[in-house]
Amino acid sequence: MSARRFILLGPPGAGKGTQSQRLVADLGIPQISTGDLLRAARKAGTSLGQKAQSFMDAGQLVPDALIFELVEERLAQPDAAAGYILDGFPRNVTQADEMVGRRIAVERVVLLDVPTDALVARLSGRRVCGQCGATYHADTFPTRLEGVCDACGGAVAQRKDDRAEVVAQRLEVYAKETSPLIAYYASAGTLRRVDGFESADTVYASILTALSA
Numbered sequence: 095m096s097a098r099r100f101i102l103l104g105p106p107g108a109g110k111g112t113q114s115q116r117l118v119a120d121l122g123i124p125q126i127s128t129g130d131l132l133r134a135a136r137k138a139g140t141s142l143g144q145k146a147q148s149f150m151d152a153g154q155l156v157p158d159a160l161i162f163e164l165v166e167e168r169l170a171q172p173d174a175a176a177g178y179i180l181d182g183f184p185r186n187v188t189q190a191d192e193m194v195g196r197r198i199a200v201e202r203v204v205l206l207d208v209p210t211d212a213l214v215a216r217l218s219g220r221r222v223c224g225q226c227g228a229t230y231h232a233d234t235f236p237t238r239l240e241g242v243c244d245a246c247g248g249a250v251a252q253r254k255d256d257r258a259e260v261v262a263q264r265l266e267v268y269a270k271e272t273s274p275l276i277a278y279y280a281s282a283g284t285l286r287r288v289d290g291f292e293s294a295d296t297v298y299a300s301i302l303t304a305l306s307a
């Protein structure tokens with residue numbers, strides 16, 4: 095049986111969002127991306143979104159309490175009853191521990207491994223649809239029409255935090271705060287490593303194997 099409640103773990107730019115899009119379509123379970131939920135809250139101008147703003151723009155983690163507010167609300171929606179792909183959450187050991195306390199089930203953790211140089215190139219070229227969240231790359235995975243989403247026709251642009259200065263900061267935060275989760279889930283026995291420095295198709299096949307193995 096393939097896991098249906100799992101985490102995609104990996105540094106910014108590892109391909110979590112790209113792979114989630116495919117997994118959602120094939121497995122019929124929702125992607126829960128705390129980054130997407132935060133950006134939606136900011137766009138909607140909620141007080142949570144306003145509180146998160148300065149942390150995100152600086153490439154720092156948003157306070158855990160705000161993250162759990164978003165995640166709990168999303169998990170309560172009916173589509174999450176069949177399973178979920180957690181993308182970008184948990185982001186530190188405190189969040190992982192708190193998930194256990196709140197009984198948020200995790201059957202598998204798939205780590206996407208990508209060398210740091212490649213991450214910088216991926217993030218600097220990343221372009222995202224403001225309407226549906228589809229992810230592209232200016233050089234390696236462009237939209238058919240410049241600036242227009244293939245999937246929904248929305249406007250495609252660079253994220254503010256994908257500029258070089260903030261990217262360096264986010265990679266540092268990953269190394270310091272998020273990467274300890276690798277040992278955390280390895281000792282729990284749920285971790286599977288996938289080489290994320292391959293074509294998106296190859297990575298996808300490895301993820302499916304990791305979910306069933």
Ligand code: ADP
Nearest residue numbers: 106107108109110111112216220230231293294
């Ligand atoms: P994450 O969600 O982990 O931050 P994304 O899925 O947004 O990462 O991918 C970051 C950038 O890298 C995007 O521009 C995406 O198009 C590109 N990308 C994703 N997977 C691959 C891959 N296997 N090979 C090359 N580029 C990729």
Ligand code: ADP
Nearest residue numbers: 106107128129149150154155156161182183185
């Ligand atoms: P990426 O796709 O590049 O990995 P995300 O979209 O997941 O980045 O996250 C963007 C920003 O949102 C992060 O830099 C951080 O400020 C905030 N964020 C997202 N998820 C979390 C989380 N689980 N805990 C704390 N902050 C988060």
Ligand code: ZN
Nearest residue numbers: 223226243246
């Ligand atoms: Zn779109």
